[in-house]
Amino acid sequence: MKISSLQENLKNGLQITGHLSGKNINLPILNNVMIEARDGEIKLIATDLEIGIVCQIRGKIEEEGSFTVDSKIISDYISLLPNKKVDIEKKDSELLIKSENYKTSVKGMSAEDYPVIPQVERKGCYKVKISEFKKALSQVIFAVSNSETRIELTGVLFNLSNKELTLASTDSYRLAEKKIKIKTEGEIPENRSIIIPAKTLQEVTKILAIARNENFDENGGELSFYVSDNQILIIIGNTELVSRLIEGFYPDYGQIIPQKNETTIIINRAELIRAIKAASIFSKSGSNDINLDFPLGKNQAIISSTSSQSGDNMTELDATVNGVDNGIVVNYRYLLDGVNAIDSENIRIEITNSNTPCVIRGEDDKDYLYIVMPIKQ
Amino acid sequence: MKISSLQENLKNGLQITGHLSGKNINLPILNNVMIEARDGEIKLIATDLEIGIVCQIRGKIEEEGSFTVDSKIISDYISLLPNKKVDIEKKDSELLIKSENYKTSVKGMSAEDYPVIPQVERKGCYKVKISEFKKALSQVIFAVSNSETRIELTGVLFNLSNKELTLASTDSYRLAEKKIKIKTEGEIPENRSIIIPAKTLQEVTKILAIARNENFDENGGELSFYVSDNQILIIIGNTELVSRLIEGFYPDYGQIIPQKNETTIIINRAELIRAIKAASIFSKSGSNDINLDFPLGKNQAIISSTSSQSGDNMTELDATVNGVDNGIVVNYRYLLDGVNAIDSENIRIEITNSNTPCVIRGEDDKDYLYIVMPIKQ
Numbered sequence: 001m002k003i004s005s006l007q008e009n010l011k012n013g014l015q016i017t018g019h020l021s022g023k024n025i026n027l028p029i030l031n032n033v034m035i036e037a038r039d040g041e042i043k044l045i046a047t048d049l050e051i052g053i054v055c056q057i058r059g060k061i062e063e064e065g066s067f068t069v070d071s072k073i074i075s076d077y078i079s080l081l082p083n084k085k086v087d088i089e090k091k092d093s094e095l096l097i098k099s100e101n102y103k104t105s106v107k108g109m110s111a112e113d114y115p116v117i118p119q120v121e122r123k124g125c126y127k128v129k130i131s132e133f134k135k136a137l138s139q140v141i142f143a144v145s146n147s148e149t150r151i152e153l154t155g156v157l158f159n160l161s162n163k164e165l166t167l168a169s170t171d172s173y174r175l176a177e178k179k180i181k182i183k184t185e186g187e188i189p190e191n192r193s194i195i196i197p198a199k200t201l202q203e204v205t206k207i208l209a210i211a212r213n214e215n216f217d218e219n220g221g222e223l224s225f226y227v228s229d230n231q232i233l234i235i236i237g238n239t240e241l242v243s244r245l246i247e248g249f250y251p252d253y254g255q256i257i258p259q260k261n262e263t264t265i266i267i268n269r270a271e272l273i274r275a276i277k278a279a280s281i282f283s284k285s286g287s288n289d290i291n292l293d294f295p296l297g298k299n300q301a302i303i304s305s306t307s308s309q310s311g312d313n314m315t316e317l318d319a320t321v322n323g324v325d326n327g328i329v330v331n332y333r334y335l336l337d338g339v340n341a342i343d344s345e346n347i348r349i350e351i352t353n354s355n356t357p358c359v360i361r362g363e364d365d366k367d368y369l370y371i372v373m374p375i376k377q
Numbered sequence: 378m379k380i381s382s383l384q385e386n387l388k389n390g391l392q393i394t395g396h397l398s399g400k401n402i403n404l405p406i407l408n409n410v411m412i413e414a415r416d417g418e419i420k421l422i423a424t425d426l427e428i429g430i431v432c433q434i435r436g437k438i439e440e441e442g443s444f445t446v447d448s449k450i451i452s453d454y455i456s457l458l459p460n461k462k463v464d465i466e467k468k469d470s471e472l473l474i475k476s477e478n479y480k481t482s483v484k485g486m487s488a489e490d491y492p493v494i495p496q497v498e499r500k501g502c503y504k505v506k507i508s509e510f511k512k513a514l515s516q517v518i519f520a521v522s523n524s525e526t527r528i529e530l531t532g533v534l535f536n537l538s539n540k541e542l543t544l545a546s547t548d549s550y551r552l553a554e555k556k557i558k559i560k561t562e563g564e565i566p567e568n569r570s571i572i573i574p575a576k577t578l579q580e581v582t583k584i585l586a587i588a589r590n591e592n593f594d595e596n597g598g599e600l601s602f603y604v605s606d607n608q609i610l611i612i613i614g615n616t617e618l619v620s621r622l623i624e625g626f627y628p629d630y631g632q633i634i635p636q637k638n639e640t641t642i643i644i645n646r647a648e649l650i651r652a653i654k655a656a657s658i659f660s661k662s663g664s665n666d667i668n669l670d671f672p673l674g675k676n677q678a679i680i681s682s683t684s685s686q687s688g689d690n691m692t693e694l695d696a697t698v699n700g701v702d703n704g705i706v707v708n709y710r711y712l713l714d715g716v717n718a719i720d721s722e723n724i725r726i727e728i729t730n731s732n733t734p735c736v737i738r739g740e741d742d743k744d745y746l747y748i749v750m751p752i753k754q
Contacts, residue, residue, distance in 0.1 A: 073658055073687055080655050094688060102655060106688040278457050278479060281450055310450055311471060311483040 001065025001090040003037045007081045013057040014075040015210050016239055017046035021071035032068035034114045037061045051200055052117035056238040066111035069095050073106055118242055120226050120233035124188035130221040134208050136167050136178045137201055139341045139368055144198040145171035152248035155195040174334040175253055175371040195250055200243035207236055261350040263294055263323035267301050269347045273339055275303040275315035280332040282313040288331045289375055296325035326351045328358050329375045338370035378442025378467040380414045382434055384460045390434040391452040392587050393616055394423035398448035409445035411491045414438045428577055429494035433615040443488035446472050450483055495619055497603050497610035501565035507598040511585050513544050513555045514578055516718045516745055521575040522548035529625035532572040551711040552630055552748040572627055577620035584613055638727040640671055640700035644678050646724045650716055652680040652692035657709040659690040665708040666752055673702035703728045705735050706752040715747035
């Protein structure tokens with residue numbers, strides 16, 4: 001193998017593939033990135049056996065071939081080089097890298113021993129706007145469960161029709177749901193539900209962040225994906241990501257969304273965040289409880305907390321309150337996650353009673369919904 | 378005690394005093410900050426028994442008194458409040474804090490149990506320009522020893538005459554020395570050497586950084602200090618810091634500074650940093666060795682490294698080399714620390730031979746000197 005490429009292209013590609021390679025002691029070759037030059041294309045390839053990333057970069061092939069080297073070493077080294085032409089050549093069991101007055105040889109391993117990235121059949125494609133998809137991911141991914149006891153909750157549910165994608169996540173203490181528009185091409189089933197591992201979507205988020213820095217066309221840009229029985233293929237510009245899907249049935253979360261409420265509150269988001277943070281300082285350690293109260297006849301929200309050790313705190317915020325006298329106790333971290341994920345100026349809170357989940361949305365936002373379970377007293 | 382002050386003043390004062398209060402399990406009151414309102418002055422006071430900080434803030438005293446509360450809780454809470462008037466009142470064993478619609482009570486402890494900050498007699502004062510002192514600290518503090526086996530090396534030596542302050546630090550692997558001008562007032566001895574704990578100077582650096590944010594007059598501003606037998610008092614605007622000094626004799630480091638050299642090299646600093654970092658990737662793990670070579674007759678510096686595990690690296694840099702064919706092996710971390718601390722465009726390296734410390738300076742800088750011990754092969 002003998003290729004050349006601009007430092008910038010190599011650096012960007014290695015950043016995109018670099019996250020996946022960690023410290024795998026059992027299978028050391030997984031710490032490596034594979035460089036492949038074939039059929040006129042230069043590709044950087046990485047996998048952790050669950051996710052595979054293939055990033056095509058611009059460059060010139062003098063001699064086809066492939067090789068693998070430690071991902072961290074080559075990334076660290078390439079990112080130090082000036083943005084000039086870099087020559088890369090496999091020689092015996094080493095990769096020679098030259099650029100102007102810099103010269104290095106990195107020991108590597110044969111590409112034949114590198115795991116094969118699975119292929120996903122490309123029929124029936126979904127397309128989403130990158131800007132909308134990015135936003136949607138950021139609004140649901142934090143509510144995914146970290147516990148392996150219910151494996152289906154460690155992913156994000158994608159409910160796909162041919163016009164709309166509904167993303168949902170829950171760790172059973174809170175739930176987030178977001179709807180965005182999709183376009184489809186080719187043959188796809190009318191409705192389909194898949195569960196995508198949170199780790200896969202975190203990789204997608206990282207790739208989108210790097211892509212943005214590289215003047216990726218974020219607003220006009222589209223991301224496409226193909227779904228097979230147990231795999232998804234996501235295409236972002238010149239980068240392809242393949243991941244397994246989570247098998248299992250996602251719980252029917254619709255039944256825990258309250259269909260009516262007794263009290264609705266409209267409140268300024270920035271003020272609410274400040275008051276939640278103030279109350280968090282005095283919330284009982286371990287429980288993270290804070291109180292939300294909406295007393296009858298006052299257009300006020302009272303956010304408060306009491307700690308027997310450190311003291312107590314109360315903030316009275318102006319709010320538009322409709323309905324009956326009401327209150328609820330919630331974990332401030334879960335509440336804050338939801339309020340932070342909404343970017344409307346005002347937040348709408350819907351409460352039934354102190355034993356029923358409360359619903360949080362942007363004031364005029366029909367597409368995003370966040371639910372926090374109450375802490376029963 | 379009953380006082381009021383602007384949120385901004387309280388926040389700034391609590392930031393300055395806040396670093397000192399940690400998680401002291403043996404003496405819980407050390408986690409607290411003391412608020413004192415006396416003789417028309419409001420002071421925030423913190424100590425860890427080795428260092429004491431007293432920060433005077435603007436405000437109104439309605440009733441004199443003093444009290445202590447958990448430093449982290451009050452800092453976190455005050456920093457959340459809007460920048461408005463804050464009312465603070467001691468009531469029984471609690472501090473009531475009110476600002477607009479925010480209301481809190483924080484449990485505290487009596488000021489009588491708080492350690493007394495030692496007084497340093499104010500005769501014979503030294504004054505330095507804040508901008509110069511800050512820079513000087515940043516150029517020497519990283520070379521202080523972390524090991525308690527030679528306690529005198531855990532501080533920075535201040536050699537004081539009535540015109541010049543020489544700061545020096547060494548961990549016996551490298552040495553940094555910086556000279557700055559000082560002014561004096563009152564009676565001071567002709568020459569005096571003190572050793573200031575690195576931790577004290579780190580606190581000073583933090584205070585100066587916060588002060589800068591608060592539009593502290595950095596360029597025209599002066600910092601003064603008074604020295605007693607075993608204490609130093611440093612005055613920065615409205616903040617006073619008292620610290621113990623390290624007892625013991627600092628080694629006579631002058632004798633390890635080479636008085637002549639065989640080879641001098643002038644080299645671009647940014648290029649040198651890049652080449653050191655590139656070589657560091659392939660330096661033997663554990664030893665951090667890299668090679669610097671200046672072959673006869675070539676105006677070049679060759680920075681290289683070889684790792685039996687990962688590969689090897691070589692960078693050839695243009696340089697102005699005078700003297701004999703020479704080379705040295707050094708720890709790249711120590712070399713990089715020194716080169717980073719210098720801000721000239723070009724670096725001057727002076728080498729005697731591969732067994733003698735090498736000297737690094739800014740090309741035309743007479744005031745700063747950095748020495749790296751060689752790794753003998």
